[in-house]
Amino acid sequence: MKLHDLKPAEGSRKDRKRVGRGPGGTDKTAGRGHKGQKSRSGAGKGPFFEGGRSTLISRLPKRGFNNVGITHEIVKLSQLNEIEGTDTFDRTVLELVGLVRRKNRPVKLLAGGEVTRAVTVHVDAASQAAIKAVEAAGGSVVLPTPKPAAPNKEDRAAARAAAAKQAI
Numbered sequence: 001m002k003l004h005d006l007k008p009a010e011g012s013r014k015d016r017k018r019v020g021r022g023p024g025g026t027d028k029t030a031g032r033g034h035k036g037q038k039s040r041s042g043a044g045k046g047p048f049f050e051g052g053r054s055t056l057i058s059r060l061p062k063r064g065f066n067n068v069g070i071t072h073e074i075v076k077l078s079q080l081n082e083i084e085g086t087d088t089f090d091r092t093v094l095e096l097v098g099l100v101r102r103k104n105r106p107v108k109l110l111a112g113g114e115v116t117r118a119v120t121v122h123v124d125a126a127s128q129a130a131i132k133a134v135e136a137a138g139g140s141v142v143l144p145t146p147k148p149a150a151p152n153k154e155d156r157a158a159a160r161a162a163a164a165k166q167a168i
Contacts, residue, residue: 075123077113077114089123109127116137121140125143
């Protein structure tokens, strides 16, 4: 037996159906009928198409609550107790230890468990109970200073009027 003698078993290989290649193949219309949307290439409707009326998902009432707020990386007080060798925790330390995984989310400290030593924690947000627990143990929680709110139209108009009076 040689390589050129090798052939697949009888009936195991089948030629693909060559549709739309004239009357000799699977007819001239390839089983699509004559004209119309379904006969065109790339045509067809989605699985939820309902003959032109509104789809079921758009007819159902929309209820409930969608939270579009900020998702925080959560760190609990009990997790801080498990980390030895440092008493100052910031984002880089928490990432190295593996408590914070996603870099694009702010870090929030929650009061799950107790803290047994004085620690300094630099986080983006913290619950009131967590702040009290850390301060009771002799530590501190450092939060970023909030940005001042942008003045609204009335405040800006009043500031301009006051500046104009002082200029006179």
